[in-house]
Amino acid sequence: MPNVFAFVETRGGEIRKVGLEAVTAARMLADKLGGGEVHALLMGPSGVAAKAPQIGEHGADLVIVVENAGLANYNPEAATATAADRIKSGGYRAAVFSTTAQGRDLAPRVAARLGVALVTDVLSFDVDGDAIVVKHPMNIGKVIATIAINSQPAIIAMRPNVIAPAKNPKAGRVESAQPAADPAASRVKVVETRQGSGGKLDLAEAPVVVAGGRGLKAAENFKLVEDLAAAFGNAAVGATRAVTDDGWRPHSDQIGQTGRLVSPELYVAVGISGAVQHLAGMRTSRTIVAVNRDKDAPIFKVADYGIVGDVFEVIPALTEAVREAKKHH
């Protein structure tokens, strides 16, 4: 039975939610292939081995732990060498990565080193004879392609949030390994990782995203969006391109065709008209709420629930109501 490899992303020595999603996806794929093993690679600084049991709980039979002081930050060259070596020597049928800033950097390098095909931003996958077949959004999500990957191994990078991390306990045997390339010798060095303001949640991972647009009128009014996000307690803050272009928010907050693609359980659009470029980044969200003063704004065409009104009046009231609702849980 063919085995499947999973790359578990970490940041600052912690496993990211997308890492557990990759393990869950690899488990699903291994089961579709006949129930082989899932081997997960966990790389990080000293101490990261303590996180290995979580990976076993999510369906890994083997956790390959690579601890090295040089892996506190993402190290593209050490990660590429280690993942590629392991995928090659392990003879896997498939390898699963995440479509994040890190995974988008790493997976293509690994695929090129192995000379095999890669599809990123994968929404779902299946096995059809000798091919692994995936769904992949094209043309900013306006077209969905079904793509057969004919290489062995096949490499896929999952879109965050399309597969919820699921408990499926397996042995989770731990094996310690060395990086296949010395992190200290890497030509490309991450010299600093700057956390976004206020320890906010990661846009790709947050179950709730509250995003603001031009309707907020000025940078300082983003406080309304931040307050609403804080009331939810599990929300990240996003913005439209117009807003990041104007410097109200950093580019890393931009949701849309040229920015982040998000699919949270709940997306709240505050003062966002709904330009095509923005809709491309959030239309796969499970539930969409829009608040806008213009009843004809295109955002209402994709929103499940809309309120027509002044954001300066509606959002503080909504923030208060959400805070109340959370209290009773």
Add this chain to the structure above:
Amino acid sequence: MKIAVCVKRVPDMDVRFRIAADNASVDEAGLKFDLNDFDAWGVEAALKLRDANAGSEVTVISLGPDVVQETIRKALSMGADKGIQLKADKVPFDGLAIAKALAEELKSGAYDLIFFGKMSPDSANGVVGQMVAELLGLACVSAISSLEIANGKGKAKRELEGAQEIVEFPLPAVLTVDEGLNQARLPSLKGIMAAKKKPLVVKAAQLPQSQLTVRKVELPPERQAGRIVGEGAAAVPELVKLLQTEAKVL
């Protein structure tokens, strides 16, 4: 400095796409095509570096049928010095096949920097630049939103989810460009005239067998338009109730 920029011709996304008769591609009739935005920012970054470093040259490379010459000319009209078309009947979806054909051309160019857009909106796979770097054994930083080059070294910023990375790297290197790096200049009339006389070499692309097959493309199910819950702050209690009882997200 010798700088290369790899560019792609992409359709305008602000349309309703139709599926072609083969059910495995998008009908291109009536679509407007232009230089990919991310690639235009790569061209802009290359031109800035060229102008700051005497004796530098910017080469623009595009793989595809003859219509990509139009895209190369656009970059030349922005100010790039020469163009190369790697001629192919069509651009495959398989990024590794594209990367191998580009690497074949780039390997003998002795480029100090090779720019790519971080992705193109049509195929939306975002893999070619990193793959080329790997095939050529070059240092690579993907999705950069700032760049400084001095004394054979570079420093760039990458946007992560909710964070930023500051990355240092040696030259030669491959860089893929994210939004925020710069604003691409528009071609001037003088630039458009000058571009017509700039060299554009056509070579056959050395495309290997593709390992990916697009079996089908389809339009996603339309999202059902929802309902307007009400107007103003008075609608908030009803909205919260719906989020709790119907959507079950609160």
